[in-house]
Amino acid sequence: MPLSARRxxxxxxxxxxxxxxLSGGHRLAAAQDVAMPQDAVQMTIDFLMRDDADFRxxxxxxxxxxxxxEAATMQFAGLLSKVAPTRQPELxxxxxxxxxxxxxxxxxxxxxxxxxxxxxxxxxxxxxxLGGGSEVAVLKTSLAxxxxxxxxxxxxxxxxxxxxxTTQITEAAKFGEPxxxxxxxDILTDRRAVTALPDLLAAAIDNDxxxxxxxMRALARFGGxxxxxxxxxxxxxxxxxxxxxxxxxxxxxxCTQSPGNDRSAAVFLERFKAADDAARETxxxxxxxxxxxxxxxxxxxxxxDADAGKRKLGLAALTxxxxxxxxDRLLTLLxxxxxxxxxxxxxxxxxxxxxxxxxxxxxxxxxxxxxKTMTLCQQDPDRRRVLERANAIRTIEALRFVAPYLDDxxxxxxACLSVVELAHHRTLRDANKDEFMTVLDKxxxxxxxxxxxxxxxxxxxxxxxxxxxxAKS
Numbered sequence: 001m002p003l004s005a006r007r008x009x010x011x012x013x014x015x016x017x018x019x020x021x022l023s024g025g026h027r028l029a030a031a032q033d034v035a036m037p038q039d040a041v042q043m044t045i046d047f048l049m050r051d052d053a054d055f056r057x058x059x060x061x062x063x064x065x066x067x068x069x070e071a072a073t074m075q076f077a078g079l080l081s082k083v084a085p086t087r088q089p090e091l092x093x094x095x096x097x098x099x100x101x102x103x104x105x106x107x108x109x110x111x112x113x114x115x116x117x118x119x120x121x122x123x124x125x126x127x128x129x130l131g132g133g134s135e136v137a138v139l140k141t142s143l144a145x146x147x148x149x150x151x152x153x154x155x156x157x158x159x160x161x162x163x164x165x166t167t168q169i170t171e172a173a174k175f176g177e178p179x180x181x182x183x184x185x186d187i188l189t190d191r192r193a194v195t196a197l198p199d200l201l202a203a204a205i206d207n208d209x210x211x212x213x214x215x216m217r218a219l220a221r222f223g224g225x226x227x228x229x230x231x232x233x234x235x236x237x238x239x240x241x242x243x244x245x246x247x248x249x250x251x252x253x254x255c256t257q258s259p260g261n262d263r264s265a266a267v268f269l270e271r272f273k274a275a276d277d278a279a280r281e282t283x284x285x286x287x288x289x290x291x292x293x294x295x296x297x298x299x300x301x302x303x304x305d306a307d308a309g310k311r312k313l314g315l316a317a318l319t320x321x322x323x324x325x326x327x328d329r330l331l332t333l334l335x336x337x338x339x340x341x342x343x344x345x346x347x348x349x350x351x352x353x354x355x356x357x358x359x360x361x362x363x364x365x366x367x368x369x370x371x372k373t374m375t376l377c378q379q380d381p382d383r384r385r386v387l388e389r390a391n392a393i394r395t396i397e398a399l400r401f402v403a404p405y406l407d408d409x410x411x412x413x414x415a416c417l418s419v420v421e422l423a424h425h426r427t428l429r430d431a432n433k434d435e436f437m438t439v440l441d442k443x444x445x446x447x448x449x450x451x452x453x454x455x456x457x458x459x460x461x462x463x464x465x466x467x468x469x470x471a472k473s
Contacts, residue, residue: 088123092123107126170184173185192221232283255286315345323360333346347377374386420440
């Protein structure tokens, strides 16, 4: 039975007084280099064995943060086999927080004996905090179990300390159970195991797609110029489609965002130039997403080539450019384009990049580019895309550009969306309150989208709105 509030306050007061006295005894014992007073340990054990959760919480707190010493740890750990199964997880967690390896044998025994998933998971979590290289083998076994044991084993292998831990996990990533090799690579990634980089490069061209994908994800996290050549081979080895797209993104990340990215980009360009035509075609999406002066020189040559296939590849690379530095090229090419498919490709690229953040264009210039792109649109689907992209430019001028299209029945819905998205930004909205209130009223009277109506009404009242997170599949 839980204590009444009055009884509990009284119990807490008595307990704190007793523990304060015992803590004083602890300080005296520590000063004299003698064992911890047994009374303090026994009181904690008594609390841990009680049915009342409040008393147990006090005891668990003392296990975590008080009553130091190996002897006390072993007495607390010995309770793992004595407390009720439903309480074993909380005691295992407290011992993990305590951080004394003296509890390790009892935690291992609990894992071997326990049947309940929650208890096994708690024991595994404790192994991650307390264990070392000797515990890798048992955690590898748990990695093949069902959740929550599997998730706990992965977390424990990530936390585990010891000079040989990374070596053992690397070996498992190379030679372990095939279905688990990608998971071991992910664990190495979370451990930021730079010593495993040579093995990750080998895994990037493995025959197993899941292993390759995990290796490329890892290289994206902490690869550098020395790994770029191997990552290029990983992109070429990847299966066309989703795997290759992910591998390409990993390579681009290293060449644009990682330390030493300038040198990484230079290595990639060297590899691209040295590649045969088939390999270049595969690597062109990476070239386009990487951008930069070296890449644009290659793409310009392809676009100007008399060979229609090479020109097509060059145009495809331009469509993936990361910023608006190619906008003038796109506009020039669009003005000369006669092939409908080529024109659609170029226009789509302009619509995508015009509002992108760019350190060479300010907001005014980005909006001017988007407006110019709108004048080149010949069909309403393209105009709708322009209006949907306009809200990426968070200025009052962007609102004024979009607002007139609320009167066009064919374009009003994307215009309503952009108005509401711009209104989502309180600083912009509050600085131009009257103008936003007028346009939001028009959105409410125009759109058929209930969510947009709700958002517009909230913003008019100065309220917030949280975007719904997509449901997990």
